[in-house]
Amino acid sequence: MRRIRLRPVLGALRTLGYAAGLPALALLAWALATDRSASLYFPPPATIADAFVETWFGPAFTEDVLPSLGRFAAGVLLSMVIGIVAGTAIGTTRWLRDLLEPMLEFFRAVPPVVLVPVLMLMLGVGDTMRIAVIVSGCVWPVLLNTVEGVRGVDTVLTETSRSYRVRGGLSLRYVVLPAASPQIMAGIRLCLSIGLILMVISEMFASSSGLGYRIVYFQRSFMIAQMWSGIVLLGLVGVAVAGLYGIAERRVLHWYHGMREVARG
């Protein structure tokens, strides 16, 4: 009886150990490496932890963190909407694809960072510019993956549904998009990580708030522990975003994972 109850507890402990083990080791290594050193640029983790609490649990949360997350969310959501809508249109329409594909490759290859000065002139120095920077980089993985996903839908599937007179919006909603969703989700995953990077970069130009601005400000003001704490916060935001993505992916693609498990036997 006892053993049976213990097993899930042990299992959970093991999962936790695996998840937290490496970070804990890295933290320990960092602490040991910085223990005796007086280096101003590499403070020990305890100092960074103090700075973390002091810096981010206060007005900076509403002044810098929330605006940053807002821009990130707006940029990423906009990229997803544009990417999926345009991608579906391009993927299902042959002539549109032939017309646009070379140009899309061209625009995809332009690094968003070099667009910042241009966007600053066109859209001003506010949030619109920053969201545009995020979209200009994030939209491509979603768009191109949607095009590929929609185009690659199994012909047996489309023809079968057509013979049952499932057409137009209905076919899009119940056949094409679900079939393309594994690839679309892979694009979204890329979009999220690119979005986080561009959020930081966009805040380094013409800014006065945001995580990216604050980290550069700390670096310039020689507030090194605070700078590290900002970097740690960015990492944590990344982990949180990946976690949210994981939940969403399991919901959207549960049929797909189930299918693959069956296929694997």
Next chain:
Amino acid sequence: MSRRRRGVLAAGAALLALGLAACTADAQDPPAETGEDGNRAVTIGALSISETAPLWAAVDAGVFAEHGLDVTVQPIQGGAQAMPALINGEVDLTIGQPFGVLRATEQGLPVGIIAGYAESYAEGDDVNSVVAGADTDITRPADLAGAKVAVNSLGAAGDLTIRAAVEQDGGDPDAIEFVEVAFPDAAAQLEAGNIDAAWVPEPFVSMIVGAGGTRVVDPYQAVIPGLPTLVVQATTQTVEQDPELVAAVREALADAFTWAEENDDAVRQTLVDNLELPEEAAANLPLPHFTTTVDQEVIQALADLAVEHEYFQEAPDVDAILVE
């Protein structure tokens, strides 16, 4: 002092520095090197801006060599980026803003000011100014309250003195909306109407005023007349262990500035060579006042202002920062 004797002295100083370096286990100490002519090798980190012109020119003309110094001018990206290089000993000295030194010491970095370099003008047109766009109604400092004002980097002497100037004029400094815009981008942003005013140095002041902009206030002059724009910085380690170097650099730099005043053409030629300025622009560019002296009261006033406007939590010890 004969040339030979100076060489011997310099070599002696270098040896002493080497000995001290060997005594301290700290690997961060910059090793003193002597060049082939027996001169002490010194690396000075300096921004690639027009203010560096007299340094480039005087090094080329051999003014520093006369003082037993073999100077290499190392281009740096910005004051904050130069600080690690200074502390690691990659450069022996840096030329940067005095506010950066105050900020660094406030954060516990061991640096000090060993000499002045350039200062703003106490009267007449200053070296930098807040200029408003042509289609704004901003004419005086108080009008900047509620306006979008660009500075090249926030949390430094620029926005601090602008805040103080607005307050002096009866405006609310907290109502200024600051944004960071690089100096070369400011004119285009003003023209596009994305910002209302910008704090810029020459030649951008003339450019913007020429395009219909209004010179609102010269914030340095209005708040702390004669505020140094650049000073020579060294680590406290260098100051304590190598007073000969500090003294030699001061003397050489003072000579360099005297020489530069008499050789304006050579100074302006370095602007063409190093910054690729057109010759006409180089000839007409207003330069600041170059001097090695630093007025302690002025630096103290800057520190007090920073505390008053809550840029610093506690007042920096200006006496300790200014090396005797």
